[in-house]
Amino acid sequence: MPTPGNPQRRFRLADDALWAEYGQACRDVNGSADRSDDIRKHVEAVVAEWKKRRRTS
Template identity: 95%
Template sequence: MPTPGSPQRRFRLADDALWAEYGQACRDVNGSADRSDDIRKHVEAVVAEWKKRREAS
């Protein structure tokens, strides 16, 4: 459930089996089933890399 005032962004992943396996992978790798936190970290890393490449050129 989103917190009050949050933008409530969403994405769709139609493959229920893949989503379940992703949850298990998050538990095994991160020790937590918080998939949204894992996705947030991924997005932050991609943006940081993109900014770094833009500054280098």
């Protein structure tokens, strides 16, 4: 649930089986079924790498 005043971001994944398997993978790998937290961490890592490459260019 979004915090008041913060935008809620969404994306679509049409494959229900893949989404369910991703949830299971998150539980097995991360110990949590919080897929949004896993996606958030991925986005943060990609942006951090991008910023790092821009600084060294």
